[in-house]
Amino acid sequence: MPDPASPPVRPDHSAILDIVTPRSRVLDLGCGDGDLLRALREQKGIDGRGIDRDDRAVIACIGKGVPVYHGTILEGLSLYGDGEFDFVILSQTLQQTIEPDRVIADMLRVGRRGIVTFPNFGRWSLRIRFLLTGRLPSLHGGPWRWYETPDILRLSIADFRAYCARKGIAIIESRFLSPSGRCVPRFWANARASTGAFVIARRPG
């Protein structure tokens, strides 16, 4: 079977493709079908690994030649030693994790840098919808309702910044994206961006 045609690149994927340095070692947590790792391999020559808990996703990854571990993120992370990767990625996965604090701590153990992207729950449109209707908007404007969405956490760019400050995590770089993938200026990003993308690292010492 030939490889299926590449779908349009997800906005946060283009940001990650831009951030990751060529020929680095990359681990993608919740890698799904492996599209990001394949794009990174083809465009940046990286040596990539994935972790996903869904067997269909794992089979799709291996079909694309992407090495992957079938299991939970924390279990998969435990297989790796300290600093084994240049980048560990949580691309639109953080909001689906049960223990985000442990996941972030362990991703910064096995990777020198973490790249975290997530839907920003602080943006105006969502705030207004909640204010007016009193009902939680879905994160992606998608069809999922609160009782069926895989997105079990809701956080804003401001929440994530506060978390990093509290945990002593350095934010090396931050990017803010509009729904179409365009960069949003830093000013009032928490109110204007639909996606936040952060490069983080443990503070030395």
Added chain:
Amino acid sequence: MIPRDSVGLVRTLEFRLAEPADGLPLDSGGKLSPVTLAYETYGTLSPEKDNAVLICHALSGSAHAAGYHSPDDAKPGWWETAIGPGKAFDTDTYFVICSNVIGGCSGSTGPGSIDPATGKPYGMRFPPVTIGDTVRAQKRLLDHLGIPRLLSVSGGSMGGMQVLEWMMAFPDSVASGIPIATTARLSAQGIAFDAVGREAIMTDPGWKGGDYYGDRGPASGLAIARMIGHITYLSDEAMHRKFGRRRRNGLANESALAKEFEVEGYLEQRGASFINRFDANSYLYITKAIDCYDPAQEHGSLVKAFARGKAKVLVISFSSDWLFPTYHSKEIVRALKANGIDCSFCEIQTSHGHDAFLLECPEQTELIRGFLRRVRREARA
């Protein structure tokens, strides 16, 4: 009629790999000679000799992994679902080799072979053999076939143990490995089932200390061993779906202890067909080789055992396999990862139990196909 997607008519070949002057060194000490290894091949070896895939069989398997020995054969080789044109191990692309194990009874040297010292079958005088012995014999076969490096080595159950052993013993001779539904050391539960099977054989009066050749032999003991084995290869759900509590026709009124349930009939039939094709002493030797396989003990730990490994690996397990449960596969993955080895892992959701790897399994096909394609691409780059 032979199906189109089969490798077609094949025959088992024999390779004499050890003459008295050049015996096969055994893990138990000493050397064995002469040694014959039965094998089959499918597909064509590329001029670069870079498309060879070795298939290793499980306890009751043989070199006959695919195709038919004659047009009237009722059954094809044991892994017909996976080997052939367009299948997981695509014989249009790969040169597939399957060899019998040492100690077997399907053309290779085993306890039923003639002991040159006595002119009679070895019986229990056959030396203990190990997974490592078989892999060393297979290496001689590949040298004979002129294949310096395998693109991949794969097998399920005991075949998976051989895959692990290949990566440990001959790291420079394998580009990749696909161990399926296997373990790096059998659990106490697994050993227990094998022990009951061996006990059934050795307590059969027909066994006669292993010197039964020419007689009927321990037929009922071997059949019982096989029946026990079959229970462990299925799962609760698979058995329920296959047989439920259904009864066989016409047996209800026969006697209080008639084998009235369908599952009883199935096991009886499996046992009966096994005694026609398998040697009881081989069953003893091979199950013992499985039970004793323990590279972690041999090397100090499983992590150390893979220290020289460099093959890329795809580990596959099945969710309902309780004989070789998923956590065994995960231990293998953990040890490989600790050595920085490029290793993928997938647990396939299925109710078919341990035997799932032998059945038609689209997920397994997709995994193997994708993995081999990548390994080939990277080996050529």
